[in-house]
Structure formats: C-alpha cells, structure tokens
Amino acid sequence: MGTVQAIACSVKSYGRAMAAACYAAMPGFLSGLKGKVSILTYHRVLSHSELSTQYVQPGMYVSVDVFDRQLQFLRRHCTVLSFADLLAMWATRQWDITQRYCVVTFDDGWLDNYRHAFPLLKRYGIPATIFLPTDYIGTDQWFWPDRISWLWPRWNKQSGAEQHRVWSAVSTQHAWCQGLEQALMGGDIESLLEGCKPHSYDRIDHFVQSWADALGVLLPSERQVMNWDEVNEMSQSGIFFGSHSMTHKILTTVSDEELLQEVQGSWDALRRRVVRALPVFCYPNGNWNERIGRAVEVAGYEAAVTTEFGYETGVPGNLYALKRINMHEAVTCSDALLGFHLAGWNHRHG
Numbered sequence: 001m002g003t004v005q006a007i008a009c010s011v012k013s014y015g016r017a018m019a020a021a022c023y024a025a026m027p028g029f030l031s032g033l034k035g036k037v038s039i040l041t042y043h044r045v046l047s048h049s050e051l052s053t054q055y056v057q058p059g060m061y062v063s064v065d066v067f068d069r070q071l072q073f074l075r076r077h078c079t080v081l082s083f084a085d086l087l088a089m090w091a092t093r094q095w096d097i098t099q100r101y102c103v104v105t106f107d108d109g110w111l112d113n114y115r116h117a118f119p120l121l122k123r124y125g126i127p128a129t130i131f132l133p134t135d136y137i138g139t140d141q142w143f144w145p146d147r148i149s150w151l152w153p154r155w156n157k158q159s160g161a162e163q164h165r166v167w168s169a170v171s172t173q174h175a176w177c178q179g180l181e182q183a184l185m186g187g188d189i190e191s192l193l194e195g196c197k198p199h200s201y202d203r204i205d206h207f208v209q210s211w212a213d214a215l216g217v218l219l220p221s222e223r224q225v226m227n228w229d230e231v232n233e234m235s236q237s238g239i240f241f242g243s244h245s246m247t248h249k250i251l252t253t254v255s256d257e258e259l260l261q262e263v264q265g266s267w268d269a270l271r272r273r274v275v276r277a278l279p280v281f282c283y284p285n286g287n288w289n290e291r292i293g294r295a296v297e298v299a300g301y302e303a304a305v306t307t308e309f310g311y312e313t314g315v316p317g318n319l320y321a322l323k324r325i326n327m328h329e330a331v332t333c334s335d336a337l338l339g340f341h342l343a344g345w346n347h348r349h350g
Ligand SMILES: [Zn+2]
Pocket: 107, 108, 244, 248, 284, 285
C-alpha cells in the first residue's frame, strides 16, 4: 500500500471509529435491526500469535479475544438462533417483529474454528452452523489463497534480481499469468489474489507449485481444516454443519454435471457422516445464478446463503439467495464498531 492510500485508509478508519462511537451513544442504537435476522459470516478465528506468524487476508479473520467479546455482545443485544430454528420459524411463519434475530455461520471448516471458536460458543451457549467443503475435511490440502499467502513473505525476502529470475522461470511456463506481473513485482498481494480468481483451480495450483519450485521452497502441508472426528464432536455439542460444495470450486464456472456432483455429493457426504447435517448450501466465493440456485433446490436443500450484504425478515425474498453480514477484524473490533457494522452503516453509500 502506498503512503497516500495508507493515509486515506487511516483517515477512513478514524472517521469510522468516530461515527461508530456517536451511533453507539444514540437512543435508537440497533433499533433498525428489529424484526430482521442478521446472518453473520465468519471465516477464521485466530490467536494473536498465529496472526503474527502468517499473512491472513483482512476480510477472512477475527482474533480470538474480539470473537469472545462479539459473542457476549450478541447475547446482550440479539436473540441468537440456530439456523435450524430459523428455517423452522420461516416454515411456520412465527416471527416476532420486536426481536433482533441473529444466526452465526462459519465458512470453509477451518481447524481454528474447532480450536478457538468452539470452546467460546460452548461457554456462551451460542448456536452456530459451519459450512464444509466436504472433500477437504480431514485432508492436508490448502486452499490456494493460503498457499499464495504462505509463499508471499518468502517471495518478498528475495532480492530484485532473484525475483526477476523466479518470475521469468514461472511466467515462461504459464503464459496466462503474465497479467500477475505487476501485482507480484509491485508487492501487492491483494491484487495478486484477485488476479488469480478468474482462473481454474488447476491452473492456479500449477502456477503456485512452479512459483514454490522456482523459489526453492516446499509448500506446507500441516492440516488447516477440521477432520470428521472434530466435526462429529462439535456436532454432538450442538453445532450444525451445512454444505459448502465438495471442492470449493466456483460454481458459475462448472458444467451441469460437475455442478450436480458438487451439490449432491457434498449433501450425501454430510448426511452420511454428521449427526446434525443442516440442509443449507453456501455458495463458494458467493458466486451463484439461477441455474445453481435451482440445482441446490433440486438436490433437497431448504435454503442457500450468499456473500451479499443484507438482512432477511419473516418472509425471505428468495430462500436460495439469503443475504449475510461478513464479520472481520477491522470493522468489528470494538462493541461500537460491531454495532455500527451490524446496523449496516459500512454499506450505506452516497
Ligand atoms: Zn469458502
């Protein structure tokens, strides 16, 4: 990030903190949430020591102490429901318009959810649902953005001359990745990750492997996602598990046959292996369209969640396009900021 962007960013976060403090002091604090359900999206929950030793995308984590405070905040200010209860309330048209409902969800099945989030959820008696990419569970596979994030500090340690040598070795093997040169050489990991997104996982995996080879490092393989024993232990303690496909492929890019397999196969795996399998689908990367929504419905799911910001009410517009609120450290790290974020102020523009 350049100096100008850094200043703009800190002015923005200072302004947000001031506005959030004013909002928290208003008599109508959170009154706009009455009669709505906020479905919260978490990804990773990490300790400060874990955060100090790795790059994690800013939109992907909250720290353990922030998560702890958030659960206490939710207990104080909201009626926290399990997703199963929410579905039952929608089905029976029971809805209290004086309540601020809230549902806690996690995407991807990170091992840190088991290590750090699960004990806190149990301590506060907060129900939650975790969406699993079923083929990853119990394996040592890494999602490609995390492999790039792991390589990033190792790449940045190299001299300019060495970086040019590595880049020419990689870019001659993979013509498609020419467009990533500016991000790589300019030290901009967010642009690098964005630049990879339109490409297939096979392509990205080959690129990441050649990059690691050219750098002379072995990609890490310690397990990052939970295994089925951990899933079942959590499930027996009241955590529900929904589907996040089998392989986390972006479903807007796959054939009908592959789509059916991702949607149906993951549901079959969940029902076979999990005590509390929840018939709710979570679109990988939030990408969906009519064709995918229909496939999810036909496979027997009762609802599906997106990454689009927003709330639902007693009568959702479309059960297969449920809106959620993404929770991450920068915008939710104090009670005032959390209230401000839940009330939607970070998403009101113009
Ligand atoms: Zn995901």
